[in-house]
Amino acid sequence: MTPPKTDLQITGLSKAYGPDSSVLDGLDLAVPGGALAAVLGPSGCGKTTLLRIIAGFLRADAGTVTVGGRTLTGPGLHLPPESRRIGIVPQEGALFPHLSVARNVAFGLTGLARGERRGRTEEVLELVGLGGYGDRMPHELSGGQQQRIALARALAPEPALVLLDEPFNALDSALRAGVRADVRAALRATGATAILVTHDQQEALSTADLVAVVRNGTIAQCDTPQEVYRRPASPWVAGFVGDxxxxxxxxxxxxxxxxxxxxxxxxxxxxxxxxxxxxxxxxxxxxxxxxxxxxxxxxxxxxxxxxxxxxxxxxxxxxxxxxxxxxxxxxxxxxxxxxxxxxxxxxx
CATH class of the missing domain: 2.40.50.140 (Nucleic acid-binding proteins)
Structure with a gap:
């Protein structure tokens, strides 16, 4: 069986919050299906706005967003978030504190029968290395475990695209590298296409298949981590991604x-x-x-x-x-x- 297409294509995306406050300015980005792309840039460059438009939380002023050939945002078109088949891993996990781990993961599986929900929940918990944790409560987990549960919840409905919004910020440095590696392995195991929004250069270079450097609402360079580091498109990119x-x-x-x-x-x-x-x-x-x-x-x-x-x-x-x-x-x-x-x- 041929897996569904999940490539992300963004063309001419623009967004302003007023006549003199352009945030995205004709941004173009292409991410192949199954790839993890890091969107890297300084504060205020448009990373969060880009993520919110892809997710459907914000309307673009112009441009298109398609996933697997399916248009989510375009002229006269704005699909609501629940219709986009997009999973989101927010900062600090944002788990429901009154629900068990299993019920957190199964939250978006409303269209499945009870047995299928249970099976899918156990499957994704095993995938993120937390099999057997279904009966735990969020407060019983470490910060790194909570982020992996948040990833399991995002992956459970088998989304076409996963968005990770600076998900490792709240973790201390000793945990961060290990959790990043676990998240990357889980995404690769599912073949999911993913966007990681970050301002951490080391995180982008060490985790992603592609690094898209954003400056002033446009992509200054998008390439493999090695190419962005070794052959930056401009002195600004060179200085931003490393010494x-x-x-x-x-x-x-x-x-x-x-x-x-x-x-x-x-x-x-x-x-x-x-x-x-x-x-x-x-x-x-x-x-x-x-x-x-x-x-x-x-x-x-x-x-x-x-x-x-x-x-x-x-x-x-x-x-x-x-x-x-x-x-x-x-x-x-x-x-x-x-x-x-x-x-x-x-x-x-």
Whole structure:
């Protein structure tokens, strides 16, 4: 049996809350069926508005939203939330405190007979790793368990699309990675298409199949996490998704002359031109002061698993950051050398 199509297509989506308060401005987004896409952006960029329009809680001013070829929002059309076959995992779970875990999960299964509801409830509880928890009450569960129950409730009616609205915010850092992995595994096991709305760059890059970076109501870039990180579409995207080293450059014949030396580029420059090259701090290495490009250490920030060393270099207005794994042997005020590895990305 061929599984139903669940791809998400958004075209020209616009929404304003007044004449001077445009939130979405012709936003386009395509998510293949079965993929988990993270919608990543700063506060106020339009992430929550986008989620509410997809869910049907808010009407768009223009544009279309289709799931599996079925139009949910379009000119003169606005299907109500209950008709959209969309599951929602809100922040902090939002379970019904007076209902057991099983009754929370079965809440949206009103169209099934009692035995079928029980079977489907047990099935999705097993899927999220909480089989046997059906008789518990929400207050008896940890925060991570409550989020997995919320996911089970969203998956139980077999929705065409699952929306996750910053669902890990309330969890401490020790729990967050584990719950993210559990949620991702459960979504993949069902083949559900999902949208994760987040402002956490690490969460987006480590969890999603696609990352859509939103800026000022439009998609600034949508690609795999690796491409968004390694080949960002603009310096702004580069700085938003991770630590970035931006250096003025003159490019020619596939390389760029910079204060850090001549660097190979990820793509041909297309003739001689000036611009800015992007490097990630892990592409920079500290060397003996007598080798590489010389600089002076201005700061060292230790994070446990690594450290960030800031180095001033002649010809650059700002220090460059070097990510160092393992012990850090340099101190502020000391001279050091810098060597660049890998390719740089050129931006105009």
């Amino acid at each position: 970035a080293v931006l250096v003025p450059a003159t490019a020619d014949n596939g390389t760029a002359a910079t204060a850090l030396g001549r660097l190979p580029l990820t793509a041909p420059a297309g003739g001689r031109r000036d611009g800015t090259v992007l490097l990630r701090p892990e592409q920079l290495q500290l060397t003996e002061a007598a080798t590489g490009v010389r600089g002076t250490v201005t700061d060292v920030c230790f994070y446990g698993h690594d450290a960030m060393v800031s180095v001033t270099v002649d010809g650059l207005d700002l220090p460059v950051d070097v990510r160092v794994a393992g012990p850090v042997t340099v101190r502020p005020g000391e001279e050091t050398g810098i060597r660049v590895t890998g390719e740089a990305t050129l931006h105009s």
